[in-house]
Amino acid sequence: MKHEFPKGEIKSISGRSFVIKGDDIDTDRIIPARFLKCVSFSALGEQVFADDRKELKGNHPFDLDQNKGANILIVNDNFGCGSSREHAPQALMRWGIRLIVGESFAEIFFGNCLALGIPCLTAPKTEITKLQKLVDDNPKQIWDFKLKDSTISNQKETLKLNLEEGAYKMLFSGKWDATSQLLAEEERIKNTVKNLPYLNNFKQ
Amino acid sequence: MSSGTLYDKVWNFHRVKELPGGSTQLFVGLHLIHEVTSPQAFSAIHEKNLGVKFPNLTIATVDHIVPTSNQERPFNDPLAEEMLATLEKNCKSHGIKFHGIGSNSQGVVHVMAPELGLTQPGMTVACGDSHTSTHGAFGAIAFGIGTSQVRDVLASQSLAMKKLKVRRIWVDGELQKGVYAKDLILHIIRHLGVKGGVGFAYEFAGPAIEKLSMESRMTICNMAIEGGARCGYINPDETTFQYLKDKECSPKGQEWDKAITWWRSLASDSEAKFDDEIQLDGSLIEPTVTWGITPGQGISIKEKIPNPESLPKNEQQIAKDACKYMNLEPDNPIEGVEIDVCFIGSCTNGRLSDLEEASKIVKGYTVATGIRAFVVPGSQQVAKDAKSKGIDKIFLNAGFEWREPGCSMCLAMNPDKLEGRQISASSSNRNFKGRQGSANGRTLLMSPAMVAAAAINGKVTDVRKLLQK
Secondary structure (H helix, E strand, O other), X not given: OOOOOOOOOOOEEEEOEEEXXXXXXXXXHHOOHHHHOOOOOOOHHHHOOHHHHHHHOOOOOOOOHHHOOOOEEEOOOOEOEOOOOOHHHHHHHHHXXXXXXXXXXXXXXXXXXXXXXXXXXXXXXXXXXXXXXXXXXXXXXXXXXXXXXXXXXXXXXXEEOEOOHHHHHHHHHOOOOOHHHHHOOHHHHHHHHHOOHHHOOOOO | OOEOOHHHHHHHHHXXXXXXXXXXXXXXXXXXXXXXXXXXXXXXXXXXXXXXXXXXXXXXXXXXXXXXXXXXXOOOOHHHHHHHHHXXXXXXXXXXXXXXXXXXXXXXXXXXXXXXXXOOOOOEEEXXXXXXXXXXXXXXXXXXXXXXXXXXXXXHOEEEEOOOEEEEEEEEOOOOOOOOHHHHHHXXXXXXXXXXXXXXXXXEEOHHHHXXXXXXXXXXXXXXXXXXOOEXXXXXXXXXXXXXXXXXXXXXXXXXXXXXXXXXXXXXXXXXXXXXXXXEEHHHOOOEEEOOXXXXXXXXXXXXXXXXXXXXXXXHHHHHHHHHHHOOOOOOEOOOOEOOEEEEOXXXXXXXXXXXXXXXXXOOOOOOOOOEEEEOOOEHHHHHHHHHOOHHHHHHHHOOEEOOOOOHHHOOOOOOOOOOOOEEEXXXXXXXXXXXXXXXXXXXXXXXXHHHHHHHHOEOOOHHHHHOO
């Protein structure tokens, strides 16, 4: 399975969707720690949710045939809590996930996804429950996500989603990969350093 | 919006530029790296032909993957050896100081850095590890980052970050005998929830906090992230300065006096404005133990495992899930739950005072039959200090194993793992499903002294009963 990773402006995403139910799904479950023993992220796609999948013996959403090739994940509350491991969004991305919609996300996970160009959008519990039902009722349908209006829709229903303004602008402009922006500010960085007491022998 | 808090002051000192979209480019004063989250970041800067901008502000050690029984090179596990070798190579080629295996300063990154005096008030501290919040105990703004941000910090010594809101958690009173920092933070997370802190920095303040030692303060800030708060901090005071005095990397001579003046000025002003404030009485807190699969699922030793039906609606599903996974009966006491493994260590509770408190409980007793109990010092320095105080002997005489420093069974990226359905009493920070290395292993979080008590009785025990001996 080879996927093109997100690049540039992320304005729309289309594809099939599936649901991972449950609150407080932590990064240890998304990618158990033993798979962090690696110096590259390349093998992580196959290991996403490894322990949960093993337990469900082929019946986990990430194993179901109907979900092969799907790219939108619908989750619940506080998804991605726990460790800062970027291995978690990397595993999801390398499996094929390009968009996550849920009630809320843990902060570091949200930022790690953004740094990979994977939008994480939220909606109230009632809306997520409705979306999960629609998705479960017809796993084959195609969902269209439009960043501009922050909506996701099949042919009949359109749901409004939320995204904080900063993340929106970064995805819209394609500047979610921060490195080049940060490097552009060499002079300002020098000035900051000059004014930090602990880097200047605490001179007043 | 907060103003006049330590968070605001430190933030302003490190602000490089406001970026389009509402984040700030923030300078990182101390960047800590380890073998798990750095290799891909180095690969990324190599691919982009970038160097490390301020190699003197990045410090490396190795902790997650090191075996704790035999640390001879090469490690038995070729993947672990490869990760260590990669870090060594990256540090060497970029001129980064590496506290490696065999050095007397290697250790769990959040234990060794404070110990060397690297962590100081007023710094921004970043590390590819969520428990970086630990360093906030010194009045630093410290937070975990992902590997893409590790790359950014290596390349530019800065990162893009949104300013957090500040919630002050004011703790009155004083912790009772037998109640430790771990109990306090588990209590706080229980009441504010595992996502209660999302979007916030937590300022821990008040008489009960001021009375805590630096090591206890580190335990508190360490677990801020378990409550969803990316960083937690405590205003620097005499306790902070006493701890830092004469540490290897602390300022010396005239610089020391100037440093203290600056550090004092950083503490939140008496008229500081917080986005939210919470107050609790520390003297009412009892030894606290988790019964479930999130650090928020904790109860006092005197309470019964909650019946999911009795909990607020939004907590019921995960509570049911937890009871099933943990195989614990609702409405039964947590005290007396039998355990298999006892682990004392981790970046939460692997410091000298943690080991010392636990050894006081252990002294004169032996580990219950059938229990595997082991102590993993947080760093080479902790191990050395403990040995010089005879603490290792107390544990060994009682039937504990005494290991080499590392992250060990906190997350089991090394040979230390639970097996099958084993249940542990653990001084670590996460009780997630599968966290300690067995896909269906179970974890009860508690203070190191409570772990020691559990080891002696073979079951969850109120440590205060052993303190009365």
